[in-house]
Amino acid sequence: MTALDERASTEELPPVGRRVNPEPPPVDRPVRASLPNDVAIGALRPVMPQRGVPRLLRRVIGVNEDVLDWVPEERPRYTRLGLIVLNTGLLAAVSMHMALVSVLGHHWWLLFADLMWAVIIVTADSWLISSTHGAARTSLFRTYLPRLVLSLLLGAVIAEPLVLAVFHQSIDNEISEQRKAEVDVYEGTLKRCNPPSGEVLADPSCAGFLVVISERPQAVVDELARATTNRDALKVKVGEADARLAELERLARDECAGRVGPGLTAVPGEGPECIRNRDKADEFHRDSRLDQLHADLVTADRTVSELTAKVADASSRTEREISSAITAKVDEKRANLTERGLLDEFEALGSLSSKHFTVLMAHLLLALLLIALDCLPVLSKMMSASTEYDARLRRQLDVSGRLHDLQLRASEKRDSVDFELQELRFRQKLRTGIEEIGGEDRTAKARRRMEVDAQIDRLAATLEAARTTSPSN
Numbered sequence: 001m002t003a004l005d006e007r008a009s010t011e012e013l014p015p016v017g018r019r020v021n022p023e024p025p026p027v028d029r030p031v032r033a034s035l036p037n038d039v040a041i042g043a044l045r046p047v048m049p050q051r052g053v054p055r056l057l058r059r060v061i062g063v064n065e066d067v068l069d070w071v072p073e074e075r076p077r078y079t080r081l082g083l084i085v086l087n088t089g090l091l092a093a094v095s096m097h098m099a100l101v102s103v104l105g106h107h108w109w110l111l112f113a114d115l116m117w118a119v120i121i122v123t124a125d126s127w128l129i130s131s132t133h134g135a136a137r138t139s140l141f142r143t144y145l146p147r148l149v150l151s152l153l154l155g156a157v158i159a160e161p162l163v164l165a166v167f168h169q170s171i172d173n174e175i176s177e178q179r180k181a182e183v184d185v186y187e188g189t190l191k192r193c194n195p196p197s198g199e200v201l202a203d204p205s206c207a208g209f210l211v212v213i214s215e216r217p218q219a220v221v222d223e224l225a226r227a228t229t230n231r232d233a234l235k236v237k238v239g240e241a242d243a244r245l246a247e248l249e250r251l252a253r254d255e256c257a258g259r260v261g262p263g264l265t266a267v268p269g270e271g272p273e274c275i276r277n278r279d280k281a282d283e284f285h286r287d288s289r290l291d292q293l294h295a296d297l298v299t300a301d302r303t304v305s306e307l308t309a310k311v312a313d314a315s316s317r318t319e320r321e322i323s324s325a326i327t328a329k330v331d332e333k334r335a336n337l338t339e340r341g342l343l344d345e346f347e348a349l350g351s352l353s354s355k356h357f358t359v360l361m362a363h364l365l366l367a368l369l370l371i372a373l374d375c376l377p378v379l380s381k382m383m384s385a386s387t388e389y390d391a392r393l394r395r396q397l398d399v400s401g402r403l404h405d406l407q408l409r410a411s412e413k414r415d416s417v418d419f420e421l422q423e424l425r426f427r428q429k430l431r432t433g434i435e436e437i438g439g440e441d442r443t444a445k446a447r448r449r450m451e452v453d454a455q456i457d458r459l460a461a462t463l464e465a466a467r468t469t470s471p472s473n
Contacts (some may be wrong), residue, residue, distance in 0.1 A: 047072045057082030060122065061377075062130025067393050074389045085129065085377050089122035092158045092374075099161040102345065124154060125377045132381055134393035148378050155374030159367050164345045166366060167352070170359070174348040179337045186333050190326045196319040197221075211325035213318060220314050224307040231300035238293045245285055252277035 046069035049055075054075065055065065060082045068074060096117040100110045128151060164171060193206035198213065254261060255277050258268025353360040372379070 046070045054079040071388045074387050085125045089118040092121035093118035095158045095161040098165045128378050134390050151375040151378045155371035158374050159370035163367050171345050171348045183334050187330045194322050198318040213321040220311050224311050227303050231304050234297050234300050238297050241288045241290050248281035
């Protein structure tokens, strides 16, 4: 067979994947396609293609209708499987809507996000199901386990917003209680770290909880303490001087009165001892500057009284400022806690589950149920036995693979002829070129030899002419 004949024979092969119309059956044998779908099994196959919603549902999960037409009994199974995938997408859309509403509020444009999420989930489930068509049951673990894990992850993401919606009222109450307790703790810390006196505490736990006021009364308090200390010292000194002066004046009175006692002469009248004792009392009064001391004590008492009033006024003002600052911070904290998101709801649900065993069990059971519903497409495919559709699709895939191999080999043979001919042409051209170059080289060498011979002949003739003319001379 020539290369052209071989190419023509390979080009007549039908492309892979294209259905070849079978030869028309004899007139006396009806084909299944000409009969209604409710004809008893045993009639010829394939049946007529089905139209409408069931076909669209099966298309969602990637069913090959050409193969399914040979086993129409499997149509309800795969129609319901496609409906399960759509139900999962609807459940995902509801879950996404609830999650977005809890964060962004009610907006009509959230429907687009819900639709996009539903399409993503349906697409993922569609791939999970369609990728198992024709899979052998011997590869159950390898085929379905990765898909089941992916379905579990998707189910967990879809289920949680729905669980939050079910426990919505309890979660709202728990969040309110948690935030009230948080505000109370915050307010208590502010009051502990900011005493009404305005004293700055050195407690490390108070870092970040100190309020800002215009002026703290600590300087006035320190000044009052110093003034009180000076007044008390001066009062002691004045008391001692007054006691000494009183003692000297008593001794002078007793001496002048002639009383009997220690240090007294018992001689009445203004004698030398009487005068001396009076002079001693006057000298002490003068030297001790007792009048000035009393005046300084009055001034010190007045200063202490003024500073005490000033401290009381500063403390009252500081207490009001601190109270106002604490109230402002608490109000700001409370305002910051008005909004809530998914994390707050998750935390509240976790808190409820940790406090109440009933809530924990209800949470787990509901979450597992929703996750199971989300995994239902893969679970239903995994739990069902291998169908006749899977077997036929597997055989068709094998046949398609073999036909593709045959077509590749035919294409290889067809294309290799051209390359081999082209290679032969290149080799022939190479040999022709080599021969041409050899002939030109031989011609050039002959030409050079002829030129050399001619030159030699001319030189020989010249020499011969020279010899013949030489004797005559």
